[in-house]
Amino acid sequence: MSRFLSFRRLFSIIAKEAVQMRRDRITFAMMLGVPLMQLFLFGFAINSDPKGLPAALVATPEDRFARAMVSALEVTGYYRFTHPYVSAAEGEALITRGEVSFVVTLPTDFGAKVLRGDSPQILIEADASDPAVASGAISTLGTLARQALTREAGTEAETQAQQARQVDVVVHRRYNPEGITQYNIVPGLLGVILQMTMVMMTAMALTRETERGTMENLLSMPVTPIEVMLGKVLPYFVVGAVQVLVVLTAAKLLFGVPFVGSLGLLLLGVLIFVMALVVLGYVFSTLARTQMQAMQLTFFFFLPSIMLSGFMFPFRGMPTWAQWIGEALPLTHFLRLVRAVMLKGAGVTDVAQPLIILTGFALAFSALALSRFRQTLD
Amino acid sequence: MSAPPAITVTDLVKVYGSRTVVDHVSMEVAPGEIVGFLGPNGSGKTTTIRMMCGLLTPDGGSGKVLGHDILRAQRAIKREVGYMTQRFSFYEDLTIEENLRFVAGVYGLEKGAVAQALADLGLTSRKHQLAGALSGGWKQRLALAACIMHRPKLLMLDEPTAGVDPKARRDFWDEIHERAAEGLTVLVSTHYMDEAERCHRINYISYGRLISHGTVAEVVAHAGLTTVILRGGDIVAAQKRLRGQPGVDQVAPYGTDLHVIGANGAALRRAAEAVAAETGARLIPAETGLEDVFIQLMGAAQDNMS
Numbered sequence: 001m002s003r004f005l006s007f008r009r010l011f012s013i014i015a016k017e018a019v020q021m022r023r024d025r026i027t028f029a030m031m032l033g034v035p036l037m038q039l040f041l042f043g044f045a046i047n048s049d050p051k052g053l054p055a056a057l058v059a060t061p062e063d064r065f066a067r068a069m070v071s072a073l074e075v076t077g078y079y080r081f082t083h084p085y086v087s088a089a090e091g092e093a094l095i096t097r098g099e100v101s102f103v104v105t106l107p108t109d110f111g112a113k114v115l116r117g118d119s120p121q122i123l124i125e126a127d128a129s130d131p132a133v134a135s136g137a138i139s140t141l142g143t144l145a146r147q148a149l150t151r152e153a154g155t156e157a158e159t160q161a162q163q164a165r166q167v168d169v170v171v172h173r174r175y176n177p178e179g180i181t182q183y184n185i186v187p188g189l190l191g192v193i194l195q196m197t198m199v200m201m202t203a204m205a206l207t208r209e210t211e212r213g214t215m216e217n218l219l220s221m222p223v224t225p226i227e228v229m230l231g232k233v234l235p236y237f238v239v240g241a242v243q244v245l246v247v248l249t250a251a252k253l254l255f256g257v258p259f260v261g262s263l264g265l266l267l268l269g270v271l272i273f274v275m276a277l278v279v280l281g282y283v284f285s286t287l288a289r290t291q292m293q294a295m296q297l298t299f300f301f302f303l304p305s306i307m308l309s310g311f312m313f314p315f316r317g318m319p320t321w322a323q324w325i326g327e328a329l330p331l332t333h334f335l336r337l338v339r340a341v342m343l344k345g346a347g348v349t350d351v352a353q354p355l356i357i358l359t360g361f362a363l364a365f366s367a368l369a370l371s372r373f374r375q376t377l378d
Numbered sequence: 379m380s381a382p383p384a385i386t387v388t389d390l391v392k393v394y395g396s397r398t399v400v401d402h403v404s405m406e407v408a409p410g411e412i413v414g415f416l417g418p419n420g421s422g423k424t425t426t427i428r429m430m431c432g433l434l435t436p437d438g439g440s441g442k443v444l445g446h447d448i449l450r451a452q453r454a455i456k457r458e459v460g461y462m463t464q465r466f467s468f469y470e471d472l473t474i475e476e477n478l479r480f481v482a483g484v485y486g487l488e489k490g491a492v493a494q495a496l497a498d499l500g501l502t503s504r505k506h507q508l509a510g511a512l513s514g515g516w517k518q519r520l521a522l523a524a525c526i527m528h529r530p531k532l533l534m535l536d537e538p539t540a541g542v543d544p545k546a547r548r549d550f551w552d553e554i555h556e557r558a559a560e561g562l563t564v565l566v567s568t569h570y571m572d573e574a575e576r577c578h579r580i581n582y583i584s585y586g587r588l589i590s591h592g593t594v595a596e597v598v599a600h601a602g603l604t605t606v607i608l609r610g611g612d613i614v615a616a617q618k619r620l621r622g623q624p625g626v627d628q629v630a631p632y633g634t635d636l637h638v639i640g641a642n643g644a645a646l647r648r649a650a651e652a653v654a655a656e657t658g659a660r661l662i663p664a665e666t667g668l669e670d671v672f673i674q675l676m677g678a679a680q681d682n683m684s
Contacts, residue, residue: 006486008483008486009483009484009486011483012479012480012482012483012484013480013483013484015479015480015483016469016472016476016480019471019472019476020469020471020472023471023472024471212467212469212470213463213465213466213467214467214468214469215467216428216433216463216465216467217461217463217467217468219433220431220432220433220456220459220461220463221456221481221484221485222453222456222457222484222485223484375452376432376433376434376435376452377428377433377434378434378435
C-alpha cells in the first residue's frame with residue numbers, strides 16, 4: 001500500500017461516486033440527453049451553406065435573357081424565385097419584410113445591352129443581415145451569369161475572346177466535395193459534447209461535497225489528494241466512453257459522415273482529451289465554493305471554446321489575437337485531431353502535434369488541481 | 379495516571395482575518411477520559427477540535443494528539459482519531475450500508491467490519507435505506523458507528539446530540555461511557571448542561587479563550603458564586619426590583635421560584651432579603667448550578683472583550 005495512492009481507498013471513492021452518479025437521475029439523464037440533443041440540433045437543424053432561399057425577380061417577363069438568368073440561378077440550387085417579375089417597390093418591400101433573401105433586378109434595357117455587346121448590369125440585393133445566407137449564393141453568381149448570357153446570345157467572337165482571357169479557376173472541395181455542413185459539424189460535436197459534459201460534471205465534484213457538508217468528513221479521513229482526484233474523475237471516463245459511442249454511431253448511421261482514419265488513433269485522442277477535460281473540471285471545483293460558481297466557471301470556459309476553437313467559425317478567419325486564445329483551448333487541438341483522423345485519414349505522425357499539446361494540457365491541469373486541493377479546511 | 383496523555387495542546391491560536399477565533403487555548407486529556415468541551419455558539423469549540431484532528435492548521439501553538447504532532451503528522455492523526463462533525467456529514471444519497479462500506483474502504487478495514495457495524499447498530503434489516511431518509515437520532519447513531527468503525531483511540535464529537543430526542547441522547551451517552559470504559563478517550567463539545575455533567579472533566583471556552591476547566595464540582599466551586607431562591611410572593615415585582623442591585627449578577631425565574639445569583643455573597647443576601655421582605659417571598663439558600671456558572675462566565679468574558 002503506497003503512501004499516496006492506495007487502490008483500496010481509490011476504489012472506495014470510485015464506487016461511492018458511481019453510486020451517487022447513478023442515484024442523481026437528472027444529472028445522469030443529462031449526461032446522455034445533452035449529447036443527443038446537441039447532435040440533433042447541430043446535426044439536423046444547422047446548415048451554414050443554406051440552399052433554396054426565396055428570391056424575388058424584378059424584370060420584364062418578355063425578356064428572354066431574364067428568363068435565361070432565372071433558370072440559371074435556380075439551377076445553382078441557392079435561389080428559389082418565389083416572387084418572379086415583381087416591381088422594384090414590391091421587391092424592396094419583400095426583402096424588408098424578410099419574405100425573400102434576395103432581390104435580383106434586371107434593368108429594362110438588359111436584353112438590348114446584351115445584344116449590343118455592352119456590359120449589362122445585374123443588381124442582386126442580398127439580405128446580408130445574416131452573412132452566411134448571402135455568401136454561398138453570391139459566390140456562384142459571377143461566372144454563372146456570364147455563361148447563361150453567352151448561351152442565350154450565341155457565341156460571338158468578342159465574348160469568346162473575353163472568356164479566353166479569363167483565368168480558369170478550378171476549385172476542389174477536398175475531403176468534403178459537396179460541402180456538407182454535417183461532415184464538419186458532427187465530428188466537431190464529439191469534442192463539444194465531451195467538453196461541455198465532462199467539465200461540468202467534474203466541476204461539481206468537490207463543490208458538491210463542500211455544499212452538502214460532507215467535505216469535512218471526507219477530509220477527516222485518511223485520503224490523499226491524488227486518490228480524491230482520481231476517484232472523482234475516473235467514473236466520468238465511462239460516461240465519456242458512452243458519449244463517444246453515441247456520437248460516432250450517429251455520425252455513421254444518421255449523418256453518413258465518412259470515417260476514413262484509424263478508430264484506434266481517434267480513441268487515443270479522445271482519451272487524452274477527456275483526461276484534460278475532467279482534470280480541468282476538477283480544477284474548477286477546487287476554485288469554486290458552490291456548485292453554482294462551478295457551473296458559471298464551466299460556462300465561462302465553454303463559450304470561448306465553442307466560438308474560438310474552429311467549431312462554429314473558421315479558425316483561420318479569426319484575427320490573430322483570437323487565434324492565440326483559440327490555441328490555448330484544448331478543444332481547438334482536439335477538433336484538428338478528430339477532423340484530420342475522421343475526414344482526412346490522418347496517421348499518428350500527422351496528428352502528433354495536437355496529441356502532444358493535449359497531453360500537455362492534461363498534465364498541466366493535473367498539477368494545478370493537485371496543488372489547489374486543500375487537505376485541510378483552511 | 380502514568381500513561382501519556384491522549385491530547386496535549388498548548389497555546390493554540392487560529393485567526394480569521396482580524397478575528398482571533400481561538401486565543402491561546404491549552405488543554406490536556408488523559409486516556410480513557412470523557413472530557414466535555416463547553417462554550418456558547420461561536421466561541422471557537424469547533425475550530426479547536428478541527429485543529430486537534432488535523433482538519434485545520436493552527437496559526438500558533440503546538441501540541442500532540444495520540445503522540446502525533448498536530449502540525450506535521452496530520453495524516454497519522456486522521457488514521458487514529460474518529461471525528462464526528464456537528465452536521466451529519468455522511469452521504470445522504472448513499473444507503474446506510476454503502477456509507478459504512480465507503481468508510482471501511484477508506485480505512486482499509488477487513489471484510490466483516492461493515493456487517494459487524496450494521497449488527498452493532500441494529501440496522502442490518504434497514505441497510506438498504508438511504509441515509510438521508512433516517513431520522514435525526516438514527517443519523518447520529520449511524521455517524522457514530524461510522525466514526526468508531528476503524529477502532530480509533532480518540533473520539534472527537536462536535537455537538538453530537540443537537541436535535542436529538544432525550545431518549546436517544548441518553549442511549550448515546552450510555553454508549554460513550556461503555557466505549558470509554560474500554561479505553562476510548564472522548565472529547566465532546568456540547569451546549570447541554572446535563573451532558574456536561576456526564577463528563578469526567580469539562581473545559582469552558584468563551585470568545586476563543588479557555589476560561590475554566592476541571593471536574594464539574596471544581597468548576598462550580600472555582601466560580602465562587604452564591605445562589606438564593608425567592609419563593610412565593612410577587613415574583614414579577616421581585617425580579618424587577620432585584621435587577622441591577624449591588625451584588626446581584628443574575629436573576630432567573632424558574633416557575634414560581636426566582637433564582638438570584640451573585641459573586642459577592644454578602645451583598646447578594648442583603649439585597650435578596652430586602653426584596654423578599656417587600657414582595658412577601660420566602661428566602662431559601664441553594665446550590666449553584668453549572669448553567670449559572672456558565673452564564674456568569676459568559677458575562678465576564680464579554681466584559682473582558684469590550
